[in-house]
Amino acid sequence: MTPAPELIRDPQLPKIVVIGGGTGLSVMLRGLKEKPLDITAIVTVADDGGSSGILRDEMQIPPPGDIRNVLIALADVEPMLSQMLQHRFAGGSVLAGHSLGNLILAAMKEITGDFVSGVKELSRVLAVRGRVLPAADHSIVLKAEMEDGSIVEGESKIPKAGLKIKRVFIEPADVQPLPEALEAVEEADAILIGPGSLYTSIMPNLLVPNLAEKIIASKALKLFVCNVMTQPGETDDYTVGDHLRAVSDHIGQDIFDYVIVNNGNIPPQVQLKYAEEGARPVGLDLEEVTERGCRVIADRLVMFRTYLRHDAEKLSDHIYDLVNRRMTEKG
Template identity: 75%
Template sequence: MSNRHKVIRRPKIVVIGGGTGLSVMLRGLKEKPLDITAIVTVADDGGSSGILRNELQIPPPGDIRNVLMALADAEPLLTDVLQYRFKSVPGLAGHSLGNLMLAAMTDISGDFVTGVRELSRVLAVRGRVLPAADQAIVLKAEMADGSIVTGESMIPKAGQAIRRVFLEPVDVEPLQEAVEAIEQADAILIGPGSLYTSIIPNLIVPKLANAIVDSEAVKLFVCNVMTQPGETDNYSVGDHLEAIYKHIGHHLFDYVIVNDGEIPPQVKSKYAAMGAKAVHLDLDAVTEKGYKVIADRLVLFRTFLRHDAERLSHHIYKLVENWMIRKR
């Protein structure tokens, strides 16, 4: 068969993280011809997720729900219904309907992973959504003064610099499907999201980290636009990368994607009042470590600053496409 008539398969991309930033980015990526697997943190212990986690002994569903919604091909009304959060109903206040549905699917199917798979089918999700592990993980942090803070939701409230985060149990087993997805990936994409409570918790699951290090896929890091109070105060792009390096012991990434678009003064002021500021791009320090930097205007502002999903996904797809061409 001639090269012209060869069927070119969709690149396999594994996206790892959690939180709002991951969901925003996936809304753009699902429009590209990519075979997407999202591996999502299960360390959340706050809000509705924390309650369901404790009462039903299931992994926290919140980040998984957001990723399912982002990748779903369902009618907008259905996704709005699943994101609906009860306000004043006794016993339901604070819970989102999607979280309750994931809990119900887990009960019906017998385990959380199968529940996620079944809800993915109902929502016509483009790709696969996998928890990093099939059990809830307790995240702990050692702070600058040596004290230990327990719980993902408590770490940013400690009011100190974070020295390191670690898991309990330390030898938590990752989902085998997640390891296999990494082993088969053409591209591995990490971020954006809370550095110490959404990104690093996935990377310190031992076998997941080893699979990423061993992979020959192109590895991309999407850096946050703004610092996060209590987690990354005054962090530069290089500081984000250094924190990951200290936890993993490897320079994981080939490319770092960062925003260099101007943020309007009134938006800066709004974030400054919350203790956040734009993440500084220390370009020389980053490139000296061997990272290739892709910088562009990647932000949109509505109520909050968010990544421009369309522009960001364009850069990611072009990087992956070029990598695939070079590999042929």
């Protein structure tokens, strides 16, 4: 089959690369797509739970769930189509637990011959505002070494182990990033990491060989969007500085120019709901953050409906202002 055509891109727009996975990334991208930015999203391929895990194993494809969420977040389609793609089948059928979007991505892989081409074709169909790239062209297995020396295998199992994470690593260790992902990082005016599960959504991307090296070498503005709440079994009691330290420990150095954090009050009843699950607000340890050469952008960035989520509009305003400022400085 003829390779999928590249989406038309405006060379005048600032180029921003967004790296991560999970719900937080999708929420943020819904705001960023409304800005005049050339967006490339590099998305984790370490998910091994639920529908994604089943399709990953049965069809030998990268897990489609995070990529599906990002495609829908960046798509310019009617709300009903987004709802349809997110629909998860219920009942006792063989489709139970699968989302329609995951199944379509699996079908696109078979139609086009490979997963990456399938993502590109579906991006075109959905009028995606930007590019969506898996961090690698096939699945990776995420493993964690815990503080007690034990090894836990599998992205979905790591937070459930009930142990403190020392480090995470991937297999195969020599998995290759997509050339388009490396090119996007090289050309980026800004690189944005987070929000999302620190060890299971963000780190798997940074552990892909050559990708972190390209990020470190890049002269782009580097931003970290910190999670609002800690994640039980993953970042228990972590501060903002702890998040930055974990990234630095895994890639070998501090890289961020700015960290964007929430300083808005979270209602006591909401905190209590999260505390029942072992989560609490991420504290800002300003001295630690500044010692890492990182400046802080703090604002009320949360909204609460069923869950706490970043305010996509306010967050994207801050990101766009920082990118615009950098572009002005570069002349």
